[in-house]
Amino acid sequence: MSSARIIIEPGSRLPSATRIAAIPGPFGMQRGGALPAIEVAYETWGTLAPGKDNAVLLFTGLSPSAHAAASPQDPTPGWWEYMLGPGKPLDTRTYYVICVNSLGSCFGTTGPASPDPRTGKPYRLGFPELSVEDIARAGHATVQNLGITRLHTVMGASLGGMSALAYALLHPEAVENLVSLSAATRATAYAIALRSLQREIIRHDPRWNSGNYEHGKEPVEGMRLARKLGLATYRSAKEWEQRFAHKRLPAELVDKKTVFDMEFEVESYLEANTRKFINSFDANCYLYLSRAMDLFDVAEHGGTTEAGLSRLRLRRALVIGVETDILFPFDQQKQLAEGLKQVVPEVTLAGLPSIHGHDAFLVDKERFGPAVGQFLSAR
Amino acid sequence: MSSARIIIEPGSRLPSATRIAAIPGPFGMQRGGALPAIEVAYETWGTLAPGKDNAVLLFTGLSPSAHAAASPQDPTPGWWEYMLGPGKPLDTRTYYVICVNSLGSCFGTTGPASPDPRTGKPYRLGFPELSVEDIARAGHATVQNLGITRLHTVMGASLGGMSALAYALLHPEAVENLVSLSAATRATAYAIALRSLQREIIRHDPRWNSGNYEHGKEPVEGMRLARKLGLATYRSAKEWEQRFAHKRLPAELVDKKTVFDMEFEVESYLEANTRKFINSFDANCYLYLSRAMDLFDVAEHGGTTEAGLSRLRLRRALVIGVETDILFPFDQQKQLAEGLKQVVPEVTLAGLPSIHGHDAFLVDKERFGPAVGQFLSAR
Numbered sequence: 001m002s003s004a005r006i007i008i009e010p011g012s013r014l015p016s017a018t019r020i021a022a023i024p025g026p027f028g029m030q031r032g033g034a035l036p037a038i039e040v041a042y043e044t045w046g047t048l049a050p051g052k053d054n055a056v057l058l059f060t061g062l063s064p065s066a067h068a069a070a071s072p073q074d075p076t077p078g079w080w081e082y083m084l085g086p087g088k089p090l091d092t093r094t095y096y097v098i099c100v101n102s103l104g105s106c107f108g109t110t111g112p113a114s115p116d117p118r119t120g121k122p123y124r125l126g127f128p129e130l131s132v133e134d135i136a137r138a139g140h141a142t143v144q145n146l147g148i149t150r151l152h153t154v155m156g157a158s159l160g161g162m163s164a165l166a167y168a169l170l171h172p173e174a175v176e177n178l179v180s181l182s183a184a185t186r187a188t189a190y191a192i193a194l195r196s197l198q199r200e201i202i203r204h205d206p207r208w209n210s211g212n213y214e215h216g217k218e219p220v221e222g223m224r225l226a227r228k229l230g231l232a233t234y235r236s237a238k239e240w241e242q243r244f245a246h247k248r249l250p251a252e253l254v255d256k257k258t259v260f261d262m263e264f265e266v267e268s269y270l271e272a273n274t275r276k277f278i279n280s281f282d283a284n285c286y287l288y289l290s291r292a293m294d295l296f297d298v299a300e301h302g303g304t305t306e307a308g309l310s311r312l313r314l315r316r317a318l319v320i321g322v323e324t325d326i327l328f329p330f331d332q333q334k335q336l337a338e339g340l341k342q343v344v345p346e347v348t349l350a351g352l353p354s355i356h357g358h359d360a361f362l363v364d365k366e367r368f369g370p371a372v373g374q375f376l377s378a379r
Numbered sequence: 380m381s382s383a384r385i386i387i388e389p390g391s392r393l394p395s396a397t398r399i400a401a402i403p404g405p406f407g408m409q410r411g412g413a414l415p416a417i418e419v420a421y422e423t424w425g426t427l428a429p430g431k432d433n434a435v436l437l438f439t440g441l442s443p444s445a446h447a448a449a450s451p452q453d454p455t456p457g458w459w460e461y462m463l464g465p466g467k468p469l470d471t472r473t474y475y476v477i478c479v480n481s482l483g484s485c486f487g488t489t490g491p492a493s494p495d496p497r498t499g500k501p502y503r504l505g506f507p508e509l510s511v512e513d514i515a516r517a518g519h520a521t522v523q524n525l526g527i528t529r530l531h532t533v534m535g536a537s538l539g540g541m542s543a544l545a546y547a548l549l550h551p552e553a554v555e556n557l558v559s560l561s562a563a564t565r566a567t568a569y570a571i572a573l574r575s576l577q578r579e580i581i582r583h584d585p586r587w588n589s590g591n592y593e594h595g596k597e598p599v600e601g602m603r604l605a606r607k608l609g610l611a612t613y614r615s616a617k618e619w620e621q622r623f624a625h626k627r628l629p630a631e632l633v634d635k636k637t638v639f640d641m642e643f644e645v646e647s648y649l650e651a652n653t654r655k656f657i658n659s660f661d662a663n664c665y666l667y668l669s670r671a672m673d674l675f676d677v678a679e680h681g682g683t684t685e686a687g688l689s690r691l692r693l694r695r696a697l698v699i700g701v702e703t704d705i706l707f708p709f710d711q712q713k714q715l716a717e718g719l720k721q722v723v724p725e726v727t728l729a730g731l732p733s734i735h736g737h738d739a740f741l742v743d744k745e746r747f748g749p750a751v752g753q754f755l756s757a758r
Contacts, residue, residue: 125637190616196641197649221583246571259504262575264568264673266571326616326705329616
């Protein structure tokens with residue numbers, strides 16, 4: 001029985017392809033506390049086979065919505081347009097694909113910006129501590145809501161890869177294959193440091209106001225600076241050197257009121273890229289999701305990483321990483337693949353020589369497309 | 380004739396080993412404007428030979444003072460204690476070493492925090508745009524003040540390496556050898572981006588107040604956050620992973636008022652390391668010196684990097700870099716060494732497998748010491 005329904009929140013119009021799974025509560029959280037109930041925004045592509053054996057669940061990175069690709073209901077391009085669709089690597093003529101907006105996010109799924117039904121006001125910092133496992137369990141409840149008991153594949157990149165791995169750990173019998181892109185069994189100290197600093201920058205914005213900012217008075221300056229730092233961790237020095245090197249902006253674009261105003265192309269790129277983001281993402285949601293990435297650790301599922309991974313009942317796994325990724329370095333992909341090999345019959349590790357760093361999965365379709373397509377076509 | 384003298388500024392006691400070279404003005408600046416006069420704080424070690432042919436000029440990175448090492452006048456440890464002293468790689472039994480506090484800094488040399496003699500008030504943003512070439516020329520004036528016409532060696536790390544290179548470009552007949560540590564002919568786009576963001580963070584602190592902060596009301600929060608980002612560019616992911624991995628702080632040190640408060644060792648390390656810095660360095664000076672690093676480009680000395688380097692009249696050069704450096708990556712060291720080889724009879728390139736990143740020259744004495752010592756002992 002599916003209780004999926006379309007909900008239009010007051011003041012926030014969801015794209016028409018987005019559906020909402022209403023999950024009855026209480027929804028207990030991994031690190032304590034519970035939500036009275038949750039809603040999960042999701043989109044689907046393709047057709048569920050009569051045997052319900054062709055479902056692929058896709059978790060997203062920190063910032064995307066469930067709109068991974070265009071569909072008849074919403075023809076606007078999604079965030080993974082090249083990967084997902086008829087005849088594409090994740091072929092929706094074969095697979096029934098479900099993409100969920102993560103628990104804790106702000107694109108239709110319950111998160112810190114959602115109204116607490118007990119008060120009618122946003123949760124804000126009253127939202128319980130968020131874990132990757134909570135995101136995985138919200139995804140699992142959504143899949144169950146759709147009447148699917150076992151996934152063909154769970155997959156995701158970055159935070160989405162951690163969520164996919166958590167799904168396979170928490171519901172080992174409910175998934176056959178795993179695709180992990182640019183993710184890991186836990187964060188590195190360096191990744192924690194750089195995310196921790198982003199969160200401090202946001203919290204240092206006076207408008208953050210301990211999470212109690214009002215509509216129209218969001219901490220956009222803190223978000224802008226944090227996003228720039230985020231971008232520096234998502235891309236690579238090599239890519240920026242090729243694109244920008246030491247190039248100056250054209251004189252007519254330089255407005256040097258002080259000696260510190262921007263005059264290099266790379267500074268202008270950061271500024272433009274940041275503006276797109278800060279008006280669409282809620283600051284508290286960003287803080288919660290960012291911290292969840294720091295906290296995730298497969299070793300918590302058994303005492304050691306190996307013991308945690310031994311819970312898995314997968315048949316096949318694909319681990320993809322990128323040599324220029326500083327957030328989830330390729331060494332972590334190798335470690336994940338080595339660990340999986342102890343318990344999963346068939347494990348493929350792909351190290352891609354992309355210059356695009358952590359975000360390569362979003363842009364480097366020539367490398368990521370074939371790697372995923374090959375895995376999924378070998379049923 | 381030397382006009383060096385000891386000056387004690389009102390309210391700021393200089394260590395007793397620090398001397399001041401008073402350089403008469405106007406001191407014209409590379410990118411326009413002039414300072415009415417400048418003072419350069421410096422320290423010396425060893426004895427100038429009768430032929431004045433054993434002088435080594437040392438430029439510093441962005442933040443140190445001229446106190447590179449202990450001396451009878453100031454026995455407190457300096458910032459490069461392992462490198463400099465009797466029997467050390469830069470052997471003060473052989474060499475007469477001069478270390479200058481950079482123009483634009485705040486440890487005795489004229490900079491944005493110094494009083495403008497025309498008004499009696501600090502320059503603040505009235506300080507003209509600062510270039511690495513200005514730092515080099517202030518160093519050269521100091522050397523001239525000491526009656527030295529030709530240096531045995533000019534050397535420096537990071538910004539100091541850029542300053543040393545600028546010195547050799549601007550005063551080709553006045554220097555015989557160059558030692559460049561973890562520096563380059565120009566900044567990468569990535570380094571510009573990360574420094575630009577540090578400057579934005581400081582300028583976004585309301586207490587910065589367009590540079591017009593008062594004593595006791597400095598923008599310490601902005602400096603704290605910028606310094607944390609700086610640290611992430613000075614060290615390496617590999618080092619932090621070895622030291623901190625996913626380790627939590629002991630429970631008694633965790634004060635979780637919100638879900639975002641620090642609980643990982645790496646977060647605590649960043650906090651502790653930052654506190655040391657923010658009370659000693661002036662924010663405006665930091666902004667000027669940081670921007671000078673972005674702007675430096677050897678190509679401005681001839682149209683191309685090659686043409687710029689062709690001005691050099693060096694006999695020998697040593698270029699040292701570190702494989703884990705993300706701020707001045709080893710590729711840049713190779714390019715610098717290749718460029719130098721076109722015009723310098725003897726060039727040595729040393730790539731050190733240190734895990735300490737850009738700051739390795741400060742801490743990795745086992746690798747940097749011998750590399751420098753070998754070059755300087757082969758007179």
